[in-house]
Amino acid sequence: MTMEHRRAILGDALALGVGTGVYAISFGALAVAAGLSAWQAQALSLLMFTGASQFALIAVVASGGSAAVAIATSTLVGTRNAFYAFAMAPVLDARGPRRLLAAQATIDESTGMAARYEGDRDSARLAFWATAGAIYVLWNLGTLIGALGAGLVEDPNAFGLDAAAPAAFLALVWPRLTSWPMRAVAIVSLVLAVALSPFIGAGLPVLVAGAGGIVVGLALGARVREGGA
Amino acid sequence: MWPTILIASGAAYALKLIGYVVPQRWLDTPLSRRITALIPIALLSALIGIWTFVDGQSIGIDARVPGVLAALIALLLRAPFLVVIVTAAAVTAIVRALGWLP
Numbered sequence: 001m002t003m004e005h006r007r008a009i010l011g012d013a014l015a016l017g018v019g020t021g022v023y024a025i026s027f028g029a030l031a032v033a034a035g036l037s038a039w040q041a042q043a044l045s046l047l048m049f050t051g052a053s054q055f056a057l058i059a060v061v062a063s064g065g066s067a068a069v070a071i072a073t074s075t076l077v078g079t080r081n082a083f084y085a086f087a088m089a090p091v092l093d094a095r096g097p098r099r100l101l102a103a104q105a106t107i108d109e110s111t112g113m114a115a116r117y118e119g120d121r122d123s124a125r126l127a128f129w130a131t132a133g134a135i136y137v138l139w140n141l142g143t144l145i146g147a148l149g150a151g152l153v154e155d156p157n158a159f160g161l162d163a164a165a166p167a168a169f170l171a172l173v174w175p176r177l178t179s180w181p182m183r184a185v186a187i188v189s190l191v192l193a194v195a196l197s198p199f200i201g202a203g204l205p206v207l208v209a210g211a212g213g214i215v216v217g218l219a220l221g222a223r224v225r226e227g228g229a
Numbered sequence: 230m231w232p233t234i235l236i237a238s239g240a241a242y243a244l245k246l247i248g249y250v251v252p253q254r255w256l257d258t259p260l261s262r263r264i265t266a267l268i269p270i271a272l273l274s275a276l277i278g279i280w281t282f283v284d285g286q287s288i289g290i291d292a293r294v295p296g297v298l299a300a301l302i303a304l305l306l307r308a309p310f311l312v313v314i315v316t317a318a319a320v321t322a323i324v325r326a327l328g329w330l331p
Contacts, residue, residue: 015309015310015311016310018311019310019311019313019314019315022314022315022318023314035230036230036234037230040230040231040234043234043235043238044234044238047234047235047238047241047242048234048237048238048241048242049241050241050245052272052273052276053237053241055280057233057234057237061230061233063285063286067232067233070233070237071233071236071237071240074237074240074241075237075240075241075244077272077276078240078241078244078245079244079268080268080269080272081241081244081245081248082244082245082247082248083248083268083269084245084248084269085244085245085246085247085248085249086247086248086249086251086253087248088248088249089248089249089253090253094249099246099249099250100246102249103242103245103246103248103249104242104245106245106248108269108273111269112269157321157325158322158325158326159318159322160292160293160296160317160318160319160320160321160322160323160325161318162280162293162321163281163292163293163296163297163300163317163318163320163321164314164317164318165280166276166277166280166281166293166297166300166317167296167297167300167313167314167316167317167318168310168313168314169273169276169277169280170277170297170300170301170304170313171300171304171310171313171314172273173269173270173273173274173277174304176269176270177270182270185267185270185271185274186270186271186274187274189270189271189272189274189275189278190274190275190277190278191278192275193274193275193276193278193279193283194278194279194282194283194288195288197279197283197286197287197288198286198287198288205275205279206272206275206276206279207272207275209271209275209278210268210271210272210274210275211271213267213270213271213274213275214264214267214268214271217267217270217271218260218263218264218267
C-alpha cells in the first residue's frame with residue numbers, strides 16, 4: 001500500500017468521523033430533551049455505539065413508551081449490525097480480544113467504507129478500523145457537546161441538526177442506488193415507513209417497511225455488487 | 230432509565246458479536262446473501278423517511294424537508310459526505326430562521 005493510498009483512506013475516515021460527529025451533537029441534545037441525563041446520553045454513545053438504535057431508543061423514551069418497547073425498538077433497529085458483522089468476519093479475520101473490539105466497531109460507516117476496498121484486504125481492514133476509530137472518538141465528543149450544550153440552547157433544532165442525520169444516511173445509501181430495483185427498495189421502504197407511522201408507533205414502521213422493501217427488491221431481482229453490502 | 234440503557238446496549242453488542250461467532254456456512258445461501266445485501270438499504274431508507282417527514286406519529290412537511298432535498302442535490306453534484314451533511318443542516322436552519330417552515 002502506497003503512502004498516498006493510505007493517506008486517502010485515513011482522510012475519508014476522518015471526514016466521515018467529522019460528519020458523524022455533527023449529528024452526534026444533535027443526538028446529545030435530543031437525548032437530554034427526551035429526559036436522559038448527560039451521563040446517560042454519553043453511556044449510550046460509549047456502550048451502544050450505533051446511531052440509529054440510539055436515536056430510536058430516545059425517540060421511544062421521548063414519546064412516553066415503556067422500557068420494554070425502547071429496548072425492543074433499539075434492538076430491532078440494530079439487527080442489521082449482525083449482518084454487517086457476518087460480512088466483515090472473513091475480511092477482518094479477527095481473533096480473541098480483537099474480535100470483541102471488531103464487534104463494537106461494526107456499524108454502517110465502518111462496514112460501508114471497508115466494502116469500497118473489496119478484494120484488497122489490507123485497504124479494507126485499514127478503512128474499517130480507521131473509520132470506526134475516528135467515528136468512535138468524534139461521535140462521543142459530539143454527544144458530550146450536545147448533551148452539555150442542550151441546556152444553553154433553547155431549541156437544538158434551530159441549527160438544523162435534525163436534518164443532519166437523514167442527510168448522512170442518504171449519503172450512505174446513495175452509492176448503492178445504482179440500479180432501478182435497488183432504487184425501488186429504497187423508495188418503497190421510505191414511503192411505507194412514512195405511511196405506517198401514524199398507525200403503528202415506536203420503531204415498528206422501520207422494520208415493517210424495511211421488510212416490505214426487501215420483498216419488493218427480491219421480486220424485482222435487485223442485486224448489489226458482491227460485497228457491496 | 231439506567232437498566233433500559235444497559236440492557237439495550239448489551240443487546241446491541243450481542244447482535245454485533247453474533248456475526249463474528251456464527252459459522253460462515255450458516256448464512257451462505259444465495260437467498261440469504263441477497264437479503265443481507267438489501268437490509269441496510271431498506272432499513273436506512275425507512276429511517277430517512279421517518280426522520281424527514283414524521284414528527285412523533287404525525288406526517289408533515291417541516292424545515293427538515295428542504296434540508297434533505299438540498300442534501301440530495303449535493304449528492305447529485307458529487308459533493309463529499311461532510312458537505313452533504315453541513316448543507317442539509319444549514320438549509321434547514323435558514324428556512325427555520327426565516328420562518329418559512331417550522
